[in-house]
Amino acid sequence: MKFLIKIMLLFYVCIQTAWAAQIVLDAGHGGRDPGAVQTLNGKRYMEKDIALDITKHTQRELVAQGYDVAMTRTKDTYESLDKRRAQNIFQCEKLALSIHADAHTNPHAKGGTVLYHPSASHSRTAAEVFRNAIQSKRVARSQKVRVLRNGNPECASVLVEVGFMSNPDDLKQLANPQHRRVLGKKLASAAAQYVGAPRKSSKKAAKPAKAAPAKTSNTAAKATASSRETAPVAKATKAVLTPQNVKVANTKVAQNQKDVKDVKAVKAVKDVKKDVKDVKSKNVVKTEDKSIKKSVKVS
């Protein structure tokens, strides 16, 4: 029974390792759940759209840096809490970040808030990193981070409220695509700072090599190869030209010739010995033949 439990645990760990992304990004709400809705200059803004746009910027930035990122949604779709939780259990290795925008009955409430769920041991540390990144005055432990509950204990769970949609100043900023892009980048750099090195090499760095035309990359490869090849050759030529090295080289050649001679001499001695042995054995056979013949004659 214990053996069976061990096998099941091993299987679970293998699946989690294979599926886990370093970072899971969760854009709040979506589809039939718009989250907070506010109007500015006659235009309606929905939290689900603002959250998704910022999350996409964060994702692009992290992927460009080589991080392995999973998203709970990439479009305006409604994902159940159960599905989001399941994704956190199976996909999150280091950090689960949920991105939202706040709303309050008090229109003066403004600025970002960072919440973390107590179930993940490193969440508080991660929350502090995000608080610094968005210069938030508030960081709090909260059961409100429902979506991230039951996550992998090693995966820090943080929810960032990027500002209050109920505050005219905050909403004006959140309505600005450029501000959302900057926020996305800030969240990405905070995530990178917390997570540490990406699991794979930077795609940004790898892309130009892949995307570059074959001719250019070949030329570049050739240039690198030729520079690698020419360096030792130049060294060798220079070395041969110095009198001291010529002397060393001559000594080596003489030694090699002597070695060859020695090998030849040993081989020659061996050959002679072999010949002598062969002759002797032939004589023995002849002698035996003669004795057989003699014995036949006698009989």
Ligand SMILES: [Zn+2]
């Ligand atoms: Zn929300």
